[in-house]
Amino acid sequence: MHQRAYDRQCTAEEQRHTEAKSPIRNPKPTLFALALGTFAIGAGEFGSNGVIQLFAADLDVSVPVATYAITAYALGVMIGSPAITLLAARVNRRTLLLGLIALFLLGNGVSALAPDITLFVVCRFVTGSVQGAFFGAGAVVAAYVYGPGKGGKAFATVMGGLTVATVVGSPLGTFVGQHAGWRALYGTVAAVGLLAGAALFAWLPRTDDLRGSSLSGELGALRRRGVWLMVTVAALGVSSIFAVYTFIGPFITDAALRDASLIPIALAVFGLGMALGNHAGGRVADRYESLGLTAGYGGALAFLVLIGVAGENLAVLLPCLFGVGATTMFAIPTIQVRLTSFAPDAPTLMGTLNLAALNLANCLGAIGGAITLDAGWGTLSTVWAGVLLTTTGLLLYTTTVTHIRPTPAPAHAARSSTRAG
Template sequence: MQEAAYAAQCTAEEKRHNPVAAARPGKGRALLALALGTFAIGTGEFGTNGIIELYAEELGATLPYATWAVTAYALGVMIGSPIITIVGARVNRKRLLLGLIVLFLIGNVLSAAAGSMEMLIAARFLTGTVQGAYFGAGAVVAAYIYGPGRGGQAFATVMTGLTVATIFGAPAGTFIGQVFGWEWLYLVVAAIGLAAGLALLAWVPSTRDLDGGSVTDELRALAKPLVWAMVAIAALGISSIFAVYTFIAPIVTDAADASPSVIPIALAVFGIGMAVGNEVGGRLADRYPTRGLVLGYVLVSGFLVIVGFGGGWLPTLFVGLFGVGASAMMAIPTIQVLLTRFAPDAPTLVGSLNLAALNAANALGAIGGAVTISAGFGVLATSWAGLVLVACGLLVFAATIPRALRTGRTSGP
């Protein structure tokens, strides 16, 4: 009964913001354009990890200093994206997406042209400011195209490009960087971004229904405790992915005693799991208030245990990697739907905050895994760090969200 009431309430809320009850005609091309943009973003983000040694050598930087290009990108997402979203609050969502693509092109061209480590760091920060704002605006456009009651699937569609980037884009981009030079990764990513921009221009409808809202409404979302509770829940729970993903290479070679040639296969298995979980999570988010998040976090806990105990045997490791990626990603569409429910007048900002939380999760997972390795517990112990983090996310969830949903006080201060 509670779940049926939730679905009815969500449909009513969405109809007030989007009176058209059916999916838009020609939606496939518009959704493809949105996903192509996130594919370009994800390829540039994850591909950078594969070329660190290349640009470090050419720019005369130590490896630790070179990683600041990755960190700067994450900081751009966490700091810059919410600011851009607030500044562009009144801008039509299609125009905002096109403006973000232009900024994305500039950031990647500057990255390719960087003649020093400092310039590359600055260019990656600039490029990172696009990500959260693009996902937030893209989620609004996708929800408009899908029609009411399908906000979870809408966000999952926008996320699809990112998950595909982990399977194909990042490995291909890394290969291009290795063969032709690291600069070419960013030039290729810029070309994909340009194609996405042209597709957005041609295929996303130009309509006043996608006009922005009040800056005050966007800022008001920042004063809502439930919004920040969801950000914390996302950052803690999704960090379980990165506690394992960050160290997947040494897990494969050291713990499972496999050849380095197996690493790309392991990355692909992880990415396929993320894509499957994203699709399932989108459908769950539109039908149930919290099931996608709770089920995802509980399942990821189990798969982390499988990695921790059985990761020394390659078949078991692959099962664990697939499961960690799938179950953690299952939670993300529900996180977006709940964020939008808690701040219905600021859907773009909460989408940006969701991506900021995921980048915070990246840092938390990497730090947690590094701490366990530094303590001498071995690379498989990174899964126990992920288990602790996702347990903390479940605790924060249990202490805040169910009561708010029961009492109906979800959109107040």
Template sequence: MLDKAYRGQCAAVTVHCTNEAERRKRGLTLFALALGSFCIGTSEFASMGILQLFSASLGIDLPTATNAIAAYAFGVVIGAPLVAARLNRRTLLLCLMGLFILGNVLSAVATDLGMFALARFVSGMPQGAYFGAGAVVASYIVGPGHAGKAFALVMTRLTVATIIGSPLATFLGQTLGWRNTYFTVAAVAGLAFLALWSWVPRTEALHGGPVVQELASLRRPAVWAMMLVAALGVASIFAVYTFIGPFVTDVATLDQAWVPIALALFGLGMTAGNLIGGRLADAYPARGLVVGFGSALVVLAVLAAGGGNVWVLLPALFGVGITMMIAIPTIQVRLTGFAPEAPTLMGAMNLAALNVANAIGAWAGSLTIAAGYGLLSAVWAGFGLTLLGLLVFALILPKAPQLAPA
């Protein structure tokens, strides 16, 4: 009897140890994915924080310097369909992280705008595919029925990068030079590569699916309509974020030490908005987007009118971040609903659309500034783009019942 009880206790201990080991493995895999996401998000948003630094170093004006930011965004768009490759997701993640490291090293050593823009394009190519492939691996790790949670786990690290990574990288650029920002990102990405190599499981379960099945979803007009809404509506984030440095130092006449603080406030708003938007997207088919875009228009108008006052500027930056991010989870839910058989590609294409927004926002803001309307005119440019995105969304509602508000 005692021997039987003893064997039972030993079996229980063995099961407990096995469960602990499995949880530890899952945690390390998710950490590796998160570290890669953090690096990618930091590289993207830090470029806007050091816009003034690399434009002065390369001998170009601010509107011209935004071409490098647009180049990164186009790299994301071109690279997003790579997620449809039949490569094992582990192999794909490693290849993407290697390409990302190369792009950031090239960014650090660039000697003119042409080389720098090309380097930023290369840096951007892995982003959409990385988040799509990362969501697949995360779904495998957390188990069936938790795909939404898996995507959120990967995406949350992008918003965390706007709170911690981008401000720190900006501070680093201000103190040690902008080139060291990219060298540091490349170094941390090297650690992410090693983590992915060590902790993402080697399994046939992560092999890519049929390419034709994934890409077939792109033939649906509703997918492109939703991506158009995202590209236009979210552009105001980047019309503002791109020029936060000049807003702080030239409009509000604060010391450059305030720039990382302003970036962090914006990032806090984005993170809070992502959490709120996720709940709205699950509960209502369209309300998150309407509420997000609508409230963002109010905050943008306040920022454009009173951004010269620090007590208006800083709260408004937080407000733009929170209101715009409320809309983004709804965009992801709608895209996945239009192509349920290709959720990974839809996640990548959502990021591609957001980076088109990046390019459009930076471009529109640079146009109004170059035309002599002042730095805050970039905010009005973003206002117009978000309003247009909201109008396009309203126009497609009658043709897409899935988008009708609850």
């Protein structure tokens, strides 16, 4: 209810602004360029997991030490991206996105040439720092292109590249790494990033409407209770996706007792669910205040329980893997819309914090699953860690966030609210 009132409050100013500028006749090239950028980012992120043993051996370190590179990437998203977003608060979003893709090319290019684990870890942190900031700025541009009232759809479009990377980019990247060497993976990712950079340069709108905001406005958003509650809700609730995704391999081989050749199929099924859930969630987020999150988290809990009870049966496991991916991703565009409703003057930072929360969720889900495995509760026990975390996130949302009023957009931020939807 509060969200709808907030939307009505902003509609008049947003419409006046929209009518004052010539509409973009064909937004598809811009949206494609943004999605291609996030696809490249996702292929590099997920592909790294598939070649960890290869770069560990080549750089002469153990696999546990090699995981520092994976951790460094996550820290880059959680720490580096918000820092970049704040430092670039006043920069036009077009300029920021082009700078970020250049940094992405540098990080992956040097990763492909790194002679030792130290430089490689540093490069992965730098590359991770691009991710959240790119998603945040990309969501602002996508919302500007779509027009007012479509912030959820805009964020889902930007996220679409990442979800496609889980279905196509990650398996292909792993294949390249296994057959041409792990360095070829990062070279290929850099090549896709170069194509994305060219598309962004050609098709991102050149307009002052995408100029940044003040640093004080961005920092002011960090003092709002609703923002941090939503970040916590996201980190807790989405963690269930990683309590499953991280352990799909053991689910197939140890729980369902099937050949490892089925693991790529299971990963693709999971990724397909993520892609479809993200697409549907973007549409729901713009129409309903909480349905995307409550239905998404609630649906994920149901599928998690089914895996925990009957996941040894492949006929149950595969549909439930699809279901967990779809329902969890269904909630993420609503998280973005709700975050932006609490800080309409800092939409880029809200997108960055959303991605930071998702990477924190990655850590929570993996750690929770590892705890249940170490306790000897069985291969499928990781889903119960997801049940606990997602239930906590859902309860936190329904008992606190739903009672917090959105923050009205200040007059000078009318353009930002238009761009952020």
